[in-house]
Amino acid sequence: MSQEVSQLLSLITSSVKAIEDEFAASGVSAIPSLNSTDTHPLDLKPLKPVRDQLRILEGACAQLCATLAPPVCTVTDRVSNAIFDRTCLEVVVSCKIADLLKDKPDGMHIDQLGKAAGIEPGKSEQIMRYLATSHIFAEVKEGVFSNNRLSIQLLEETPTYAYVQFRVDQTNRAACTLLETLLDPVRGPSYEGKDAAICKAYNWPEGWFDWHAQTEEGRKEAELFGRVMTAFDYAVAVQAVVTDYPWRDLAPGSTICDIGSGHGTVAVEIAKAHPGLKLILQDMPTLLKYAEESFWPKECPCALQEQKVEFIPIDFFTEAPAAGCDIYFLKGILHDWSDELCVKILKNIRKVMRPNSKVLINEHLLLPATALPTPLSSPNSAPAPLLSNTGAGRLRLYSLDVSLLTLLNSRERFLQEFVTIAQQASLKFKSTWDAGDTYILEFVVA
Ligand SMILES: C[S@@+](CC[C@H](N)C(=O)[O-])C[C@H]1O[C@@H](n2cnc3c(N)ncnc32)[C@H](O)[C@@H]1O
Structure with missing residues (x-):
């Protein structure tokens, strides 16, 4: 066995063992079968050791397969699967197949399922078997399909x-x-x-x-x-922003202004965990209307009743946010814009900061995909022989980067790039907090 193969194998073994230990320590030690529709407390709240080990596991498995498989298979599979993963998911989501299979643990025969979905049964079977082969839906017996742990993510309510x-x-x-x-x-x-x-x-x-x-x-x-964004936030373990930053050290009554908050997926979790804090959500009027009328009444009615949350529309390029807050929090905002526009947003914040206000920038941090060891100064780290950015373990970040290019002509950034942008708005870098797939970068008045 080559040294690289044996190193990858041992990373796989050690990461699986560490993840199993975390399941055992979570109080619900049984790992749900992929073919069940059971959920596990770690599904939405994976702890830091699980996230770190999962990244290594995903990176090592993909690197091992790419090392051992004939290259022609890897490349041809990659392009075909990308096209037909998308296409088959489009079919099942549009025809609401997960909903048709809801509460049917024994599944449905494809004749019945195809008819209910409005697609010729033989053709439905081709789509369903492709997906079941990649573990989305289960084929419980030949021609009979049911939901599983992955396909319940495709229920219309999610x-x-x-x-x-x-x-x-x-x-x-x-x-x-x-x-x-x-x-x-x-x-x-x-x-x-x-x-x-x-x-x-x-x-x-x-x-x-x-x-x-x-x-x-x-x-x-x-x-x-x-x-x-809510789905994406769950995928990048957004809960870690709440658990891994010391919000608890803020004095009761401190104000957090969430700029470009969307519905406030993170703010709502901060409000639940720290009911003494005040939240101000600032975004475009449409998003705030939904946040105030639908999302918060369902997710955190107490914060509304106790007036612990305010919704203030903003155009962050032309207006300053609420003045004098303790924290200005920007999650997934700067990666949408050019350096020049980021400086504009930060300068608008800087205008209304008190001397001890902080700006928290919550973003992914890029690393090159080299096979060289990660520099010690970097907040990320991947054990050899993984790529320094962990390869498949962090692929989500690099697909997000291309998605930003496609939708906004923008990009993810390296740590030093954020520091340089913030300096131009008279903000000084203080520290970095690891928060799931993302990092919180703390800045103070320069
Ligand atoms: C990528 S989303 C991030 C949402 C939220 N922070 C999160 O991470 O879930 C970017 C947000 O910026 C908001 N946005 C875009 N342009 C804006 C502007 N000029 N002023 C205020 N908000 C804006 C969008 O409406 C959207 O909610």
């Missing part, structure tokens, strides 16, 4: 359903024009939102968020996008 709809439809249409956009003499070299692939695909004169703000169709889509 945020993941909205996420899949958004990706297979709007993102996909935009992605199909990416090559043409990259080679376009005007759009190719531009970093302006209005020149993104999505604007070419839909013929929009302005950028994606302008479309959200300015058109009726866009406002409806913005509401859906709030649900999309």
